[in-house]
Every structure is written in structure tokens, then in C-alpha cells.
Amino acid sequence: MAAPGLRAQMDSLLLQLLRDLEELEAKRAALNARVEEGWFSLSKARYAMGAKSVGPLQYASRMEPQVCVYTSEAQDGLQKVWVVRASAQTPEEVGPCEAALRRRKGLSRTPEPESSPAPRDPLNWFGILVPHSLRHAQASFREGLQLAADMASLQIRIDWGRSQLGGLQEKLKQLEPQSA
């Protein structure tokens, strides 16, 4: 009878789903804490540097990304999301979101040293001598980025898990009346 096997499968799937949900909640709390910390450090920087020195005047309206989001298919068919720093790549791995970022000197197979100027650190928008609270803010936001990518992957897994669970429940319902 396939029902016990199905039930066992459903149980393990449910457990996995609950574990993922717990991890998601923990990551969400951590992300909120990082973002709050980041904004608070920005306020501290404003206190030290003057309110006009840390604000929308300091950055250009068009900026190049330092960090890009990538997706890929893992072996169980699920998409995984992660963030990659733009400067850490070799020229062959350029993804679709970086059209403007690198100037490739031909598609060589050997990894070249960086052929284009590295993207400017956003910290330097506010001057060279920035207070430490601004650096803390940058660090907090960077950690938050990684967490956000993990959360996106988890969310995809949870959605997939729920749809699987729904499918198994349907199958079970079909089996039950037959065996009755």
C-alpha cells in the first residue's frame, strides 16, 4: 500500500518545511537587526559629520552595482540565489546584470587581472576621511545583503515544499477512498 509511504514522505517534508520556516524567521530577524543597526550608524555619522554630509547629495543618481545577484539550478531542480561582489569575478563569468561594468579585452580563456578600474567603494562618496560609524554602517548593510540572498533561497525552498506537500495530500486523498 502506498499510503504509509506517502504519509512518511509527507511527514518528512513537513518537518523539513518547518525547519526551513524557523531558519527563515531567524534570518529575517537578523536582517532587520542589521538594517536597523546600519541606519542608526548612519545617524551617528550624521551627528559627527554634520547633517548635510551624509545624505542623498553625496551619491549620483545613476550608480554601478558593486554586488550582483545570481541564480542557478541546484541538483534537486530548485533555484538557488546568491550575491557576488563584482570585483571578485574573472572575465568569463560576467553575468547579464553587468553589461556596463567591465571592459573585456577579448574573450580570453585565461583569467586576466582586472582590466577595468575597480568600482569605487561607496564609502568614498562621503569623502576620504569618514568616521568609524559610517564604516560600521557599511559593514552592517553588507552582512544584511548576504542574509537577504539566503532568505530568498529559503523562500524558494519553502514555496516548493508547500507545493510538494499539497501534491502529496492530493495523492493521499485519491488513495484513501480507493483503499476504503
Next chain:
Amino acid sequence: MLEGAEFYFNVDHGYLEGLVRGCKASLLTQQDYINLVQCETLEDVKIHLQTTDYGNFLANETNPLTVSKIDMEMRKKLCREFEYFRNHSLEPLSTFFTYMTCSYMIDNVILLMNGALQKKSVKEILAKCHPLGRFTEMEAVNIAETPSDLFNAVLVETPLAPFFQDCMSENTLDELNIELLRNKLYKSYLEAFYKFCKNHGDVTAEIMCPILEFEADRRAFIITLNSFGTELSKDDRETLYPTCGKLYPEGLRLLAQAEDFDQMRRVAEHYGVYKPLFEAVGDGSGGKTLEDVFYEHEVQMNVLAFNRQFHYGVFYAYTKLKEQEMRNIVWIAECISQRHRTKINSYIPI
């Protein structure tokens, strides 16, 4: 020679000194700050500020009220008072006021140049410039490519002209050089202001010179602290230190060689004034930062300036105290709007 400030001062400046002392009496008190800290929203902050000397300064603001609007309105109010003092002043007080506005002018020039680098529109930045630092050639600042262009084309008529002596190089203006330019201009300005006060002599020199010495040393410390881990070389760093403070010359030389906070602290321990300040700095994210400690010390010195009469320092002290009050209110407002009340009491009461 009779040190006769008390004989001559009131003839030219007595009215303004009386006025500034009246303004000083209307600064926010500890009770006002306690009330502000207990506010839940920015609207409550606005209501509480109405009961103080600020009055209805936010009355014309449309919703939603933001921290930067509060900051801008407070700044406009300070500017109105300052302009009143300035318009009614006679020499040499007028020159003193001009010196005071130079620091804001330097900030505005740097803001405009940064904006040009980021390709922002001039109007946008002009709206955000500090009102005390306005000068007529402001709109033309963004066309300059090098410091000598900037000087010859734009700033030669302004009070900032004499401060450009050390900054004339052919480097193009990118971020590193703009920062260097800012610090060098400020250094020249501070040294010129110090010389002016010292030459004036009398009570003004007795009050202003220690304040300006502290400002110079504070800048040296903060530049050193912020330059750890950046691409600024030690020699470059040394050229940015103002030389009119207590740290000159040995302290500045030692400071230029410092590579971390502890070495900086050891330099400060040689000086009786700075040793207790560095001891008050908490470590990590818990206690006070160095900037907080310096702000507190500055507030103390400015409050003490009001204990003597017949000098120009009261005007400088009042402006700086008012700025600290604005920083306090903005800090409290930000803590309230971000709902992060743990450090809301880190303001510095006056």
C-alpha cells in the same frame, strides 16, 4: 598700556552683546530635553518645540515631517539671528563675523564641488548649502577643474581667497584631492582666525585663543583617527594638521606617525588637557566616541566664555552652542523616527 576693553567695548558692541546674552538664555534647558526624549513621534517633537524659544518655526511645514526639514528650519532660524548680529556690527566685530562664516563657506564650496563630481544639478545642491556660508559666486563653483581654476575664476573675490595659498596645485579634483583641499583650506582658515584673535588682544584673545587651539588639536586627532586604514599617506596627513594648537610641533609630529588608536592615546597623554578626554572614551560600541567627548569639551569651553564680558567670544560661543543644540535635537528626532531609543540620551546638555 591700559587693557581697556571695559572702557571702549560697549560703545560699538554693547547692544549686540546684550542681545546675544538674551539669545543664550533661551537655549533649551535640561527639562526641555527630558520632554523631547519622551516624545513618541516627530509631531510631538514639533509640539514641544513650540513651547520653547523656537515657537512656530515648523508651522508652515507640510506633512510628513522629516528630520531633515526640522534641521533645515532650525538652521534658517540661526541664520536669521546671525545675520541680524552681523548687519548691526561694526569693525572689528564685522571681520570677526566674516571669519566665522568662512568655515561654512568652505563646506559649501566642497559640497558644490562634490556635486559637480557626481554630476548633480547646481540648483539641487544650492538648496542644501549652509545658509551662513552663502556668497554670491556660489553657482560658478562647479565649473572649475583644478584648484587654481577654482581660485582664479571663482573665489578670488571672496573672503576665502587668502586661504588658497597652500592649496594651489595642478591636481584635478577627484575625491582624495577634494578632501585634501577641504582640510588644507580649513587649516589655513583656522590659523588666520587664530592670528586675528591674537592680534586683537584683550579679553577676546584670552577667550578665543584656547577655543581655537582646541579646535585645531581636535581636527588633528579626528583626521588621524579617520585616516587609519585609508590610502592617505602619513606625510599627506601631516600637511593637514592645523598648527595653531597645543600639539604643535612635537605632538603633531608624533601624531603623524601614529598607526592606531592606542598610539594616538599615548600622544594625547603627554598633554594635560587631552589625557582625561581620552580616558573618557568608551571602547567599542558601548560608551562615548572620541567625537562625543570632544563635543562635550567644546560645550564646556563655550559655556565658560559667557563668564567674561566685553569680548567677541560670546558670539562665537553662542553660535557653536546653538549648533550643538541643533545636533541634539536632530539626534533625538532621529532616534524617535527610527524607534531606536537605547541611545537617545547621548545628547550633550548645555
